[in-house]
Amino acid sequence: AADDGFRPLDVEAVVEYIKDTPALLALLGEQLEGLSVKEVGDGNLNFVYIVSGPGGSFVLKQALPYVRSVGISWPMSKERTYFEMLALKEHGRLCPYHVPEVYHFDRPMSLIAMRYLQPPHIILRKGLIAGIEYPLLAQHMSDFMARTLFFTSLLYHSTLEHRKAVAEFCGNELCRLTEQVVFSDPYKVAQYNRWTSPYLDHDAEAIREDDTLKIEVAGLKSMFCERAQAMIHGDLHTGSVMVTNDSTQVIDSEFAFYGPMGYDIGAFLGNLILAFFSQDGHANKDDDREAYKRWILKTIEETWDLFHQKFVSLWNENIDGHGEAYLADIYNKPELQLLAQKKYMIDLFHDSIGFGAAKMIRRIVGVAHVEDFESIADTSRRAFCERDALNCAKTLLKERCKLETIGQVISVIEETS
Ligand code: ADP
Ligand code: SR1
Ligand code: MG
Ligand code: MG
Ligand code: MG
Structure with missing residues (x-):
């Protein structure tokens, strides 16, 4: 990890991150066997992983310090995840039926875990x-x-x-x-x-x-x-x-x-x-x-x-x-x-x-x-x-x-x- 505690994840690193994070392990019913991790980000900015196993599921979203669709030539503050977390929680408080719950937030890693909106969503x-x-x-x-x-x-x-x-x-x-x-x-x-x-x-x-x-x-x-x-x-x-x-x-x-x-x-x-x-x-x-x-x-x-x-x-x-x-x-x-x-x-x-x-x-x-x-x-x-x-x-x-x-x-x- 860099001095600021940030480390960009990939599919393998997500699994390691989960192993070190009790709150996420609990969401999976402590079961890592049969776990699937897929990167599905299709937006302009961030990386989104669907994590799902026999005991549970969630979505992990990580901001890297640039605009994904353009590349590292367009730097962008990764603090954006902090504001996303604040807003998700406030929106969830005001309108719980229409907003996924936030399960976990790691500010140095610019990472949010939230409810997986399952298919047919x-x-x-x-x-x-x-x-x-x-x-x-x-x-x-x-x-x-x-x-x-x-x-x-x-x-x-x-x-x-x-x-x-x-x-x-x-x-x-x-x-x-x-x-x-x-x-x-x-x-x-x-x-x-x-x-x-x-x-x-x-x-x-x-x-x-x-x-x-x-x-x-x-x-x-x-x-x-x-x-x-x-x-x-x-x-x-x-x-x-x-x-x-x-x-x-x-x-x-x-x-x-x-x-x-x-x-x-x-x-x-x-x-x-x-x-x-x-x-x-x-x-x-x-x-x-x-x-x-x-x-x-x-x-x-x-x-x-x-x-x-x-x-x-x-x-x-x-x-x-x-x-x-x-x-x-x-x-x-x-x-x-x-x-x-x-x-x-x-x-x-x-x-x-x-x-x-x-x-x-x-x-x-x-x-x-x-x-x-x-x-x-x-x-x-x-x-x-x-x-x-x-x-x-x-x-x-x-x-x-x-x-x-x-x-x-x-x-x-x-x-x-
Ligand atoms: P970006 O900020 O890069 O636009 P998004 O938050 O829009 O990222 O997520 C990118 C994609 O990841 C979405 O278009 C959707 O397909 C998928 N996704 C994001 N959050 C969830 C979720 N909670 N459940 C299921 N899929 C999700
Ligand atoms: C580089 S502009 C990227 C756009 O994607 C985001 O979703 C916002 O709409 C932003 O303007
Ligand atoms: Mg988007
Ligand atoms: Mg016409
Ligand atoms: Mg976005």
Whole structure:
């Protein structure tokens, strides 16, 4: 091990690590015989091992001090695992049905052990590519977002406890990665940017020359950096959600910090919109994917509507609590309370659409792309899907403050497809 106690693991070293760690041995019922260890990491950043034996199972996730998908040329703090552990525990406390338990954390090793989400759980993005409907997805994700965002905001916290919580997450350096790859690189010539060339060469250039878009993105970047509204997941795309027909589990919260709520809501909705635009690339003679596209749109609509409903209900249930954003003796009449909530929710709606659109753009012309499009082998067909998504995102980003309902967002999606 290095001086700081860190040692990168591989499959063999995982077994040695387990032997030296009583808490992990206990999870396996003290049985090492018949143990299987598989590295399954398919994300951009980390290494993930599924450990399973006759007496039990768990997942081990380790951060190495660089971005996995790029390599050691892009160093990245391995302290990210500490923030992932904090957020997993907080999310688990607030929303236990939708978050895997943390079993073990080793800070020097940048390592978390958590519950293994067994098959048939799959990554939601893969389910969306396969055209699978998840009837409870909107219900579950609106629950997760309403509870984790409400209970970590000033609608529930006193200002003192809020500031303490904000301070705890201030050191998460992954925020700088987001600032670069979401809010900066797509709008300039940058080393790791890529797109489906040559088809989208002009589209990428148009983004770099769109002054209106750049002004809007500057506003979002400021909000991301300055607004400690709630503890956000920070990377809530469809690759951070594992699903079955009746279970929805949120993983991979290493980007968590106190930021704008709309960043999470936008990440989820924006990635559903990307899934929508990728469907034509997955259509074949047996399935035109039209019914599935309608299901995605319905899920977008229901997710926002249910989120809105649940968030406002939590607000009403906690109106006389210790939350200090709207003191009960100032906002002391039902009509004023209603007005305050209306303003808060419409601002949040506009933030969510803006962040969602920015996250769509970065997945098409930035460094990290999404499997929804990457898995469309015919590059010209892929580019057609991506161009529609890009145009939709640009309209949403520029026009969002004119939109008042999620139904109007759906209309923009339909008009640009
Ligand atoms: P990264 O931070 O590198 O994106 P993730 O946390 O997203 O890593 O994990 C990468 C992959 O590992 C996921 O896409 C999923 O397939 C698998 N995985 C992660 N956590 C679990 C878990 N608790 N149970 C089952 N599989 C998991
Ligand atoms: C180098 S950018 C890697 C991306 O993967 C993570 O999941 C985040 O979305 C990040 O922006
Ligand atoms: Mg991930
Ligand atoms: Mg991650
Ligand atoms: Mg079209």
